[in-house]
Amino acid sequence: MRRGDLEEFIGDLKGPVDTFAREAAVRLVLLINGSGQVLAQRGFARALDVMGVAALGAGIHASSRAVAQLLGMPGFKHLHQGGAAGQVFIGPFQTPSEELILITVFGEDSSLGLVQVFYARLVEEVQKLPGWSQARPTTDAAQFERDLEAGLDHFFGAT
């Protein structure tokens, strides 16, 4: 479901996401909700990249959940794609308000173990934030588009 009150709470996510990025020594971080709305980012230089990764991340998460259901499991705890130069970690987590997805890219300065440790801490912190510690109102499709644009403007400035 789409959130209509993000403007009010979105700034609260910056601290936990920045801490995660620093402590886990990752290159890129993107926090989106299940609808693909961008809630926080760190390390991206262009709005276009954020939109692309957000869309793909949400898609990968949805696909993997479908695979899990086919296998009779509720879902995967997280997804990890190893690589020589960089690795990708996609971690979905539930808050009382909505499901969020953390997408992060890391290199040799970090490791899957480190990302997992600090991802767990990020989840704990976000679940305590006012905007995500209880159920929040949702919005319609038109409003969602506006929120999406507004969210990107929030991170990269209006063009």
Add this chain to the structure above:
Amino acid sequence: MSAFTPLLDSVNRVRGVRGSMIVAADDGLIVEADLMIGIAGPAVAALVASLFRRARRSVQAAELGAAAYLQVEADEGLLFAAAPPGLGDLLLVVVAESWVNVGLVRLEAARVAEALA
């Protein structure tokens, strides 16, 4: 019980040792652990492995050889990581009290290395 279990047992018998683990150096994940309650195993594994990787890079940069042993001393505890050749990319990680007999821990770590070789 794996091949590592008796090795971890022998390390844990040293007074002051709070637990030991076999950890993958590259991804910082636990392969096997025998820890006292309350020790955040995954966090220890990830953080110590990360430190070990950095230490390994630094001695390589200085052309001082391959890192084989790392010891981190803190106000309230000690962390050890040994990379026995027989373990490949795995590390033996030990968590101990600050007052532990370091010599004994090193001795046990050396025995583990010997056993694995």
Add this chain to the structure above:
Amino acid sequence: MSATPTQVRQWSEEVARDPGNLAFLPLAESYREQGRRDAALRLCIRGLERNPENVEAHHLLGVIYAEGGEPVKAFDEWDIALRLSPDHRAARRAIGMLCVERADWPAAVRHLERAVADAPDDAELRSAFDLARTNAAVSAPMARPGPAPASPGSTGSAALAPPPAADSTGGGVGGVGGVGGVGGVGGGTAAGSNVGGSAVSGGSMASADLNRTVDSAPSAAAARGGSTSAAPPAGNAGGSASTDRPMAAGEAGAAAGTAAGAAGGPPRWDSLQDEFAALGAERGVVGAILLDEQGYVIAGEMTVNGRDRAPEVAAVLSGASSEAERAVKHLGMGAWRGILLETPEATVRLAPVADGGMLAVAARREVPTGWVLRLAARARDAAARWLGAGGGP
């Protein structure tokens, strides 16, 4: 007798007006008596920067160090006091008692003999002298040169004992353990006793090795100091150099740093570089470097295969300090105190310094681990002195 509040206030005002004012001495003593060790220590060090030849200040600093469980530093200060004033009874007594604690019997006999002559009614001194003389007679034939065995359990850099240099009477003094019954200091320190106890079995053996090992350091320090230091040796440095004994690396640097302080400005980089260069010049040592938190080399070199690798090492290590801090913080282990790293070829010691920086000392594996830890402790002390005296950014 304790100082009155009025006196303390007056001394404070005088020192505040002029940091070189000799009122720092009674003020520091007063702080010490009140149990404000850190304040007394800072005051004494700052006072000595401007009065490097003040014998009483060196003695008091030694007392403060001894009470704080830092017998090596105490030894250094009392040693300086004795070099400046060989007749200083309290320093002679204290250093003699330290040698007893350290079980360095020949040195203890040498110091205590003179101390007893100065204070024949001091029963404790007499008793210590008798003990030293008896043990010296027993242990003399056992003394032999050779490396001291590394203590596998020695981990803390506080386990120290840098090799004290020979005193003005010519003989080596050996290492230092805890302090017991030092004049003006009160009781012995448990920590010191512990350190001494673990390192001393065969005190004269260790002593022989320490003196031999350090022989190369003063010459390196002196050579560099002579060629690179723009400031002429002054004060303490001059006094030390004029004696017929070599200075230990730490002393040379300390003296140089103090001399720079005496000149009025911040300590010179040369003094720090000399100390690190002297450490790096020790047998088997690959190098010693001090890094700032950005990963820049502040002082020292790390020469491998004929090339200084310090920049590469610094670049990789620059994050190690924050990484170690992160690790122990997240694991609820307080602050990190040091990292020991071993390869089949080398032993490397990393330790944090003020301002978020870090030092690294590397040595070949033939150098005992315990000795590497001690060198690192000396490097850390040198860095602390330099940073504490305004050498930071």
